[in-house]
Amino acid sequence: MTTTLQINRQRQTLQSPPDTPLLWALRDEIGLTGTKFGCGMALCGACTVHINGVATRSCVTPISAVGDKPVTTIEQVATTGPQAKVGKAVQDAWVKHDVAQCGYCQSGQVMSATALLMKNRQPTNDDIDTAMAGNICRCGTYARIRAAIHDAAKTLA
Ligand code: FES
Ligand code: FES
Known part of the structure; x- marks a missing residue:
């Protein structure tokens, strides 16, 4: 099963299982390593990305929960999109x-x-x-x- 996400205004089809945290998909499958792993428990903020413009802890957000909402990471936050x-x-x-x-x-x-x-x-x-x-x-x-x-x-x- 694959999951398709909008990441930094590009469609990305992921092979990771649906319960994979977005952080792992960003870093390990797509290679966007600017988003960091700190605690893995929504306690430190190192993994913060924007989902639909909202600051979100990607370490506790499964890719299945993202849906069509656009994801923005540190790699594109200053160059692409309304922000x-x-x-x-x-x-x-x-x-x-x-x-x-x-x-x-x-x-x-x-x-x-x-x-x-x-x-x-x-x-x-x-x-x-x-x-x-x-x-x-x-x-x-x-x-x-x-x-x-x-x-x-x-x-x-
Ligand atoms: S890694 Fe600490 S809040 Fe996500
Ligand atoms: S943890 Fe070193 S700059 Fe914030």
Whole structure:
């Protein structure tokens, strides 16, 4: 049995069983390794992608649950699709503020920040803290993440 998904605006026919987590399909079957495995239990946010524009933990999302909804990953968040302008502003702000330390959590952080700014172009500190609460950074880059999100919001205003 195969599963066909829309990933980064391309149809992908997957051979993985329907209960395969989207994260494994992205990384192992399609080769999109920018999305990271952290905990596998929806606790860290490293595996965050967008499904229909919503920040979603791909480690606990079976491919059978995705259906026709478009999936966007870190590889295309700043270049393809309706979120691209916001994704680019977020990535530029990340570079400007030198957010990443080891970098492992950062693709998930960028995906969550982009989803936030797609819904809320002027987030307060509380809005940011709430939206980003599920994205853990062992390097403690939270202050730079917050500053970069405010900066991206300014760029997009
Ligand atoms: S790997 Fe998915 S939330 Fe941690
Ligand atoms: S930059 Fe190292 S875990 Fe976040």
